[in-house]
Amino acid sequence: MLLREALPDERQRLYELGHREWPKGRSLAEYIEDNQKEEASGTRYVLEGVNREITASLMLLRLRPYLYGIGSVVVEPGFRGQGLGRALLTQCMDKHPAAAFMLYSEIGTAYYEKLGFQALPPAYQHHAHGLCMVRADRFLYERILQEPIPDYF
Structure with missing residues:
Protein backbone atom coordinates (compact mmCIF):
# COMPACT_ATOMS: atom_id res chain seq x y z
CA MET A 1 0.00 0.00 0.00
CA LEU A 2 1.29 3.42 -0.99
CA LEU A 3 0.45 6.60 0.95
CA ARG A 4 0.32 9.68 -1.24
CA GLU A 5 -1.42 13.01 -1.59
CA ALA A 6 -4.70 12.91 -3.48
CA LEU A 7 -4.52 14.28 -7.00
CA PRO A 8 -6.86 17.12 -7.99
CA ASP A 9 -8.73 14.92 -10.47
CA GLU A 10 -9.44 12.35 -7.69
CA ARG A 11 -11.16 14.80 -5.37
CA GLN A 12 -14.64 14.52 -6.91
CA ARG A 13 -14.66 10.76 -6.29
CA LEU A 14 -13.38 11.26 -2.74
CA TYR A 15 -16.05 13.88 -2.08
CA GLU A 16 -18.72 11.48 -3.31
CA LEU A 17 -17.41 8.74 -1.03
CA GLY A 18 -17.33 11.11 1.93
CA HIS A 19 -20.82 12.40 1.20
CA ARG A 20 -22.19 8.84 1.26
CA GLU A 21 -20.73 8.44 4.76
CA TRP A 22 -21.47 11.88 6.27
CA PRO A 23 -24.15 13.78 4.35
CA LYS A 24 -25.36 15.57 7.52
CA GLY A 25 -28.39 16.83 5.62
CA ARG A 26 -26.27 18.45 2.91
CA SER A 27 -26.53 18.01 -0.82
CA LEU A 28 -23.42 16.73 -2.59
CA ALA A 29 -22.73 20.28 -3.82
CA GLU A 30 -22.92 21.63 -0.26
CA TYR A 31 -20.68 18.83 1.00
CA ILE A 32 -18.12 19.59 -1.71
CA GLU A 33 -18.18 23.31 -0.91
CA ASP A 34 -17.56 22.59 2.79
CA ASN A 35 -14.73 20.19 2.03
CA GLN A 36 -13.03 22.41 -0.52
CA LYS A 37 -12.41 24.90 2.28
CA GLU A 38 -10.25 22.25 3.97
CA GLU A 39 -8.16 21.75 0.84
CA ALA A 40 -6.67 25.23 1.35
CA SER A 41 -5.43 24.49 4.87
CA GLY A 42 -4.73 20.79 4.76
CA THR A 43 -3.63 17.79 2.78
CA ARG A 44 -5.90 15.01 1.57
CA TYR A 45 -4.06 11.69 1.62
CA VAL A 46 -5.01 8.44 -0.06
CA LEU A 47 -3.85 4.89 0.38
CA GLU A 48 -3.27 3.34 -3.02
CA GLY A 49 -3.63 -0.40 -3.54
CA VAL A 50 -1.53 -2.75 -5.65
CA ASN A 51 -3.61 -2.02 -8.76
CA ARG A 52 -3.31 1.76 -8.17
CA GLU A 53 -6.88 1.95 -6.90
CA ILE A 54 -7.69 4.27 -4.01
CA THR A 55 -8.61 2.15 -1.01
CA ALA A 56 -8.85 4.78 1.75
CA SER A 57 -8.48 8.50 2.33
CA LEU A 58 -8.33 11.16 5.03
CA MET A 59 -7.77 14.86 5.48
CA LEU A 60 -4.87 16.14 7.58
CA LEU A 61 -5.20 19.76 8.75
CA ARG A 62 -2.45 21.74 10.41
CA LEU A 63 -4.23 23.38 13.34
CA ARG A 64 -1.18 24.63 15.23
CA PRO A 65 2.57 24.23 14.72
CA TYR A 66 2.48 21.09 16.89
CA LEU A 67 -1.10 19.88 16.28
CA TYR A 68 -2.77 18.25 13.30
CA GLY A 69 -6.47 17.57 12.91
CA ILE A 70 -7.57 14.38 11.21
CA GLY A 71 -10.87 14.29 9.38
CA SER A 72 -12.90 12.49 6.76
CA VAL A 73 -11.30 9.10 7.40
CA VAL A 74 -12.98 6.69 5.01
CA VAL A 75 -12.24 3.29 3.50
CA GLU A 76 -13.85 2.24 0.23
CA PRO A 77 -16.62 -0.26 1.06
CA GLY A 78 -15.01 -3.10 -0.91
CA PHE A 79 -11.78 -2.77 1.09
CA ARG A 80 -13.16 -2.55 4.62
CA GLY A 81 -12.10 -4.99 7.30
CA GLN A 82 -8.53 -5.28 6.00
CA GLY A 83 -6.84 -2.81 8.36
CA LEU A 84 -6.49 -0.13 5.72
CA GLY A 85 -7.93 2.64 7.87
CA ARG A 86 -5.39 1.82 10.56
CA ALA A 87 -2.58 1.71 7.96
CA LEU A 88 -3.62 5.07 6.53
CA LEU A 89 -3.79 6.74 9.94
CA THR A 90 -0.50 5.23 11.10
CA GLN A 91 1.39 6.21 7.96
CA CYS A 92 0.05 9.78 8.08
CA MET A 93 0.95 10.18 11.74
CA ASP A 94 4.40 8.68 11.13
CA LYS A 95 5.09 11.56 8.72
CA HIS A 96 4.99 13.93 11.74
CA PRO A 97 6.52 12.00 14.65
CA ALA A 98 6.89 14.98 17.01
CA ALA A 99 3.32 16.24 16.52
CA ALA A 100 0.05 15.69 18.33
CA PHE A 101 -3.10 14.62 16.51
CA MET A 102 -6.75 15.41 17.14
CA LEU A 103 -9.90 13.94 15.66
CA TYR A 104 -13.61 13.77 16.30
CA SER A 105 -14.87 10.19 16.47
CA GLU A 106 -18.39 9.27 15.49
CA ILE A 107 -17.66 5.55 15.91
CA GLY A 108 -16.86 5.45 19.61
CA THR A 109 -13.43 5.30 21.21
CA ALA A 110 -12.17 1.71 20.96
CA TYR A 111 -10.90 1.89 17.37
CA TYR A 112 -8.88 5.05 17.96
CA GLU A 113 -7.68 4.04 21.43
CA LYS A 114 -5.86 1.15 19.75
CA LEU A 115 -3.94 3.80 17.80
CA GLY A 116 -2.97 5.70 20.95
CA PHE A 117 -5.78 8.27 21.05
CA GLN A 118 -7.60 9.22 24.23
CA ALA A 119 -10.83 11.13 24.67
CA LEU A 120 -10.47 14.61 26.06
CA PRO A 121 -12.20 15.20 29.42
CA PRO A 122 -15.95 16.03 29.26
CA ALA A 123 -15.33 19.75 29.87
CA TYR A 124 -13.51 19.89 26.50
CA GLN A 125 -16.20 18.10 24.50
CA HIS A 126 -18.29 20.49 22.41
CA HIS A 127 -20.04 18.31 19.82
CA ALA A 128 -22.97 16.01 20.48
CA HIS A 129 -22.18 13.78 17.48
CA GLY A 130 -18.41 13.48 17.69
CA LEU A 131 -16.11 12.75 20.60
CA CYS A 132 -12.88 14.79 20.54
CA MET A 133 -9.84 12.53 20.91
CA GLU A 142 -1.22 19.35 28.65
CA ARG A 143 -0.52 22.13 26.17
CA ILE A 144 -3.63 21.23 24.17
CA LEU A 145 -5.75 21.45 27.32
CA GLN A 146 -4.40 24.93 28.09
CA GLU A 147 -5.52 26.40 24.76
CA PRO A 148 -8.95 26.61 23.12
CA ILE A 149 -9.82 23.31 21.47
CA PRO A 150 -9.83 23.82 17.69
CA ASP A 151 -13.30 23.48 16.22
CA TYR A 152 -12.83 22.02 12.77
CA PHE A 153 -15.54 19.32 12.94
Whole structure:
Protein backbone atom coordinates (compact mmCIF):
# COMPACT_ATOMS: atom_id res chain seq x y z
CA MET A 1 0.00 0.00 0.00
CA LEU A 2 1.29 3.42 -0.99
CA LEU A 3 0.45 6.60 0.95
CA ARG A 4 0.32 9.68 -1.24
CA GLU A 5 -1.42 13.01 -1.59
CA ALA A 6 -4.70 12.91 -3.48
CA LEU A 7 -4.52 14.28 -7.00
CA PRO A 8 -6.86 17.12 -7.99
CA ASP A 9 -8.73 14.92 -10.47
CA GLU A 10 -9.44 12.35 -7.69
CA ARG A 11 -11.16 14.80 -5.37
CA GLN A 12 -14.64 14.52 -6.91
CA ARG A 13 -14.66 10.76 -6.29
CA LEU A 14 -13.38 11.26 -2.74
CA TYR A 15 -16.05 13.88 -2.08
CA GLU A 16 -18.72 11.48 -3.31
CA LEU A 17 -17.41 8.74 -1.03
CA GLY A 18 -17.33 11.11 1.93
CA HIS A 19 -20.82 12.40 1.20
CA ARG A 20 -22.19 8.84 1.26
CA GLU A 21 -20.73 8.44 4.76
CA TRP A 22 -21.47 11.88 6.27
CA PRO A 23 -24.15 13.78 4.35
CA LYS A 24 -25.36 15.57 7.52
CA GLY A 25 -28.39 16.83 5.62
CA ARG A 26 -26.27 18.45 2.91
CA SER A 27 -26.53 18.01 -0.82
CA LEU A 28 -23.42 16.73 -2.59
CA ALA A 29 -22.73 20.28 -3.82
CA GLU A 30 -22.92 21.63 -0.26
CA TYR A 31 -20.68 18.83 1.00
CA ILE A 32 -18.12 19.59 -1.71
CA GLU A 33 -18.18 23.31 -0.91
CA ASP A 34 -17.56 22.59 2.79
CA ASN A 35 -14.73 20.19 2.03
CA GLN A 36 -13.03 22.41 -0.52
CA LYS A 37 -12.41 24.90 2.28
CA GLU A 38 -10.25 22.25 3.97
CA GLU A 39 -8.16 21.75 0.84
CA ALA A 40 -6.67 25.23 1.35
CA SER A 41 -5.43 24.49 4.87
CA GLY A 42 -4.73 20.79 4.76
CA THR A 43 -3.63 17.79 2.78
CA ARG A 44 -5.90 15.01 1.57
CA TYR A 45 -4.06 11.69 1.62
CA VAL A 46 -5.01 8.44 -0.06
CA LEU A 47 -3.85 4.89 0.38
CA GLU A 48 -3.27 3.34 -3.02
CA GLY A 49 -3.63 -0.40 -3.54
CA VAL A 50 -1.53 -2.75 -5.65
CA ASN A 51 -3.61 -2.02 -8.76
CA ARG A 52 -3.31 1.76 -8.17
CA GLU A 53 -6.88 1.95 -6.90
CA ILE A 54 -7.69 4.27 -4.01
CA THR A 55 -8.61 2.15 -1.01
CA ALA A 56 -8.85 4.78 1.75
CA SER A 57 -8.48 8.50 2.33
CA LEU A 58 -8.33 11.16 5.03
CA MET A 59 -7.77 14.86 5.48
CA LEU A 60 -4.87 16.14 7.58
CA LEU A 61 -5.20 19.76 8.75
CA ARG A 62 -2.45 21.74 10.41
CA LEU A 63 -4.23 23.38 13.34
CA ARG A 64 -1.18 24.63 15.23
CA PRO A 65 2.57 24.23 14.72
CA TYR A 66 2.48 21.09 16.89
CA LEU A 67 -1.10 19.88 16.28
CA TYR A 68 -2.77 18.25 13.30
CA GLY A 69 -6.47 17.57 12.91
CA ILE A 70 -7.57 14.38 11.21
CA GLY A 71 -10.87 14.29 9.38
CA SER A 72 -12.90 12.49 6.76
CA VAL A 73 -11.30 9.10 7.40
CA VAL A 74 -12.98 6.69 5.01
CA VAL A 75 -12.24 3.29 3.50
CA GLU A 76 -13.85 2.24 0.23
CA PRO A 77 -16.62 -0.26 1.06
CA GLY A 78 -15.01 -3.10 -0.91
CA PHE A 79 -11.78 -2.77 1.09
CA ARG A 80 -13.16 -2.55 4.62
CA GLY A 81 -12.10 -4.99 7.30
CA GLN A 82 -8.53 -5.28 6.00
CA GLY A 83 -6.84 -2.81 8.36
CA LEU A 84 -6.49 -0.13 5.72
CA GLY A 85 -7.93 2.64 7.87
CA ARG A 86 -5.39 1.82 10.56
CA ALA A 87 -2.58 1.71 7.96
CA LEU A 88 -3.62 5.07 6.53
CA LEU A 89 -3.79 6.74 9.94
CA THR A 90 -0.50 5.23 11.10
CA GLN A 91 1.39 6.21 7.96
CA CYS A 92 0.05 9.78 8.08
CA MET A 93 0.95 10.18 11.74
CA ASP A 94 4.40 8.68 11.13
CA LYS A 95 5.09 11.56 8.72
CA HIS A 96 4.99 13.93 11.74
CA PRO A 97 6.52 12.00 14.65
CA ALA A 98 6.89 14.98 17.01
CA ALA A 99 3.32 16.24 16.52
CA ALA A 100 0.05 15.69 18.33
CA PHE A 101 -3.10 14.62 16.51
CA MET A 102 -6.75 15.41 17.14
CA LEU A 103 -9.90 13.94 15.66
CA TYR A 104 -13.61 13.77 16.30
CA SER A 105 -14.87 10.19 16.47
CA GLU A 106 -18.39 9.27 15.49
CA ILE A 107 -17.66 5.55 15.91
CA GLY A 108 -16.86 5.45 19.61
CA THR A 109 -13.43 5.30 21.21
CA ALA A 110 -12.17 1.71 20.96
CA TYR A 111 -10.90 1.89 17.37
CA TYR A 112 -8.88 5.05 17.96
CA GLU A 113 -7.68 4.04 21.43
CA LYS A 114 -5.86 1.15 19.75
CA LEU A 115 -3.94 3.80 17.80
CA GLY A 116 -2.97 5.70 20.95
CA PHE A 117 -5.78 8.27 21.05
CA GLN A 118 -7.60 9.22 24.23
CA ALA A 119 -10.83 11.13 24.67
CA LEU A 120 -10.47 14.61 26.06
CA PRO A 121 -12.20 15.20 29.42
CA PRO A 122 -15.95 16.03 29.26
CA ALA A 123 -15.33 19.75 29.87
CA TYR A 124 -13.51 19.89 26.50
CA GLN A 125 -16.20 18.10 24.50
CA HIS A 126 -18.29 20.49 22.41
CA HIS A 127 -20.04 18.31 19.82
CA ALA A 128 -22.97 16.01 20.48
CA HIS A 129 -22.18 13.78 17.48
CA GLY A 130 -18.41 13.48 17.69
CA LEU A 131 -16.11 12.75 20.60
CA CYS A 132 -12.88 14.79 20.54
CA MET A 133 -9.84 12.53 20.91
CA VAL A 134 -6.13 13.30 21.00
CA ARG A 135 -2.92 11.37 20.47
CA ALA A 136 -0.06 13.25 22.08
CA ASP A 137 2.81 12.88 24.48
CA ARG A 138 2.19 14.16 28.02
CA PHE A 139 3.71 17.59 27.35
CA LEU A 140 1.66 18.26 24.21
CA TYR A 141 -1.50 16.84 25.80
CA GLU A 142 -1.22 19.35 28.65
CA ARG A 143 -0.52 22.13 26.17
CA ILE A 144 -3.63 21.23 24.17
CA LEU A 145 -5.75 21.45 27.32
CA GLN A 146 -4.40 24.93 28.09
CA GLU A 147 -5.52 26.40 24.76
CA PRO A 148 -8.95 26.61 23.12
CA ILE A 149 -9.82 23.31 21.47
CA PRO A 150 -9.83 23.82 17.69
CA ASP A 151 -13.30 23.48 16.22
CA TYR A 152 -12.83 22.02 12.77
CA PHE A 153 -15.54 19.32 12.94
